[in-house]
Each structure stands twice: as C-alpha cells, then as structure tokens.
Amino acid sequence: MSIVPLLQVEDMSPEAKDFYEERTKNGRVTNMVKTLLYSMPSFRAMEFYPVRNELQKIIGSRAIYFYCYAISTENDCLVCSTYHAKLLRDLNLTFEQFEFTEIEKILIDYGRGLVNNPNHIEDRIYEDLKRHFSNEEIVLITTVGCKMIASNIFNEAMKVDLDEYLFEVEFDKNILPTKS
Template identity: 45%
Template sequence: MAYISQIEYEKASDEVKHQIDRQISENGRITNMKLTLLHSLPSYHALMEWYPLEKTIEQFLGERAVNFFCYAISTENDCLICSVFFRKILKDLNIDFNTFQFTEEEDILIRYGRAIVNDANHVPEEVFDELKKHWNEEQIVAITAFATIMIATNLINKILQVDLDDYLKAYTKD
C-alpha cells in the first residue's frame, strides 16, 4: 500500500492539472509515480528531467542500449515499478534480457549501471577504462547523470511504496 496518495485531478491546482493533461496527451496515460510526485511540483519537475537526458544519451547510445541500462539499474536496485516498466519494453521488443547477446557497448553500460547501484563510491577503475573506449567525457557525464535520475526514480517508488500501474501487472514475473 502506498504511503502517499495519488493526486486527484478534481482537487488539483491548475498547474498540476496542466501537467496531468500534458502527460495524458503525450503518453496516453499518467503513471502512479507521476501522480504521486505531483504533490510537489518542484519534485515532479526535477525527476521529469529524466526525459530530456534520455533523449540526449539515446543520440549516442541508441534506444535499445538505454533500455538495457535502465533495466539493469532498476533490477539491481530492486525497484518493482521501474524494472517491470522496462521488462514490458523489452518483452514488447521480443527481447529476453537474461539470454540476449549484448553488444560490447551494451554490456559495459549494464555493468556500469549495476556498479553504480551496488557501490557508487567504488565503481571499478576498469569500468571507467572501458567506458572511455566508447564514449568521451561529456557523454560519460551524461550517462552518469541519467543513471542517478534513474536511481532517484527507483528510490521514490520504493520509499513511498508507489503502487504498480495496472497496465504493468501483466509483465510481472511469474
């Protein structure tokens, strides 16, 4: 059971209603996490920076690699909502993460995401050496910043025990 309620549209301020309407217009729905975050517009806006940063790193990583990166972070962080969200994306692409043959770049991203979650103070130097073989410092900073927003999203969902969205329930593990 969620610790924080979801914003009710009828009781929301005009700015919150605008954000809800925008999400539904752009995505066809608004997630439980976003309805929870909308209790605090600055918090909502901070975590919505995930989207422009996602577009930035997709330009040099590709969408599939970004999805693998997010899934690895979310599963390592044990975030039900985010891991199921990315499991849905992968299943819809007919990709089994556990048996997929990743490219070298995808593999290092997955290892980097997991290392950040496991111990951000001690990401192995060899991981950075491998990152630098594929991406420049600006790109590595963008990848890292994106990972931290992904982790923040994981933590919001876990700490506040945001309810799993109904449309994701079919994608939970058996």
C-alpha cells in the same frame, strides 16, 4: 499500498493539471508521476525523461532500457524493473538467442556499480566508458543512472503502487549478463 494516494486531476494545482493534460494527449502518466505531481518542484527535480531522451539519441532504446533495467533490478525496485521489462518486451527480443552488445555490457556493469558502490567502480568500467563515449556523454550516462536510482528510491520509499498496465509483465533478472 502507496504512502499517499494517487493525486486526482481535480485536486491538482493548475501547473500539475496542465502537465497532466498535455502528457495524456499522447501517452500516459505513471503512478510515480501522479505521486510527484503533489509537488511540482519535486516533479521537476525528479523528471527523468529529458535526460533519458538525450541519452537515447546517442545509444538507442535497447541500450538505455537495459541500462535502466539493470539499475532497477539491482535496486530491487518493482515499479521501475517492471516498467523497463515492459519496454524491453515491447522490442520483441528473443532472449534464448540473444547477445548483448559491448556497449550494453558496459552500461549494465556501470549501472550496477552506481547502485552497489559508486566509490569503487572498477577502473576497467571507466576505461570502457572512455573508450566509447565522450566526456559529455559519460556525464549524461551518469546523470541518467543517478536519476534512475533516485526514481527507484522514490518508488520504494513512497511505496508507489505498480501501474495497472504493468500487472501482466513478467521479467527475469537472469536475462542480464552475469556480473563481471
């Protein structure tokens, strides 16, 4: 059970209410965001989608979903793991006959490294990143990974409840390649 109850629209600040109403015109507001809307400075600091969307333009949906899924499963964050598992499921991937791209493998390894020991990420991973991405893109990839880790920590620390639309999502950590 969440540490704080989900913020109700009628209790939101005018700025939070404007954001909520704009977002729900074409989508949904997750339980994490509803929790963050208690504090708009906190929401702005944790806002994930602007950087994620920039990276998505470069590497595509599938690669970014695997990157975030790898980070979230490595962090054991139920909310974010399930959310990204849903996004992957929505791509209709058949994992029985599936192969990761080289970029996906690099991002998965880098994401795991960010979670497990960012001071000792293997040189091989950095070399792979530099071979495929510009300095600007590597900074963006790292920022998205750090934002994902922050989201994982926030959800776990605040005990944010799993969003109802995710209750039926099944996922298996074993779909990711084995650790290199």
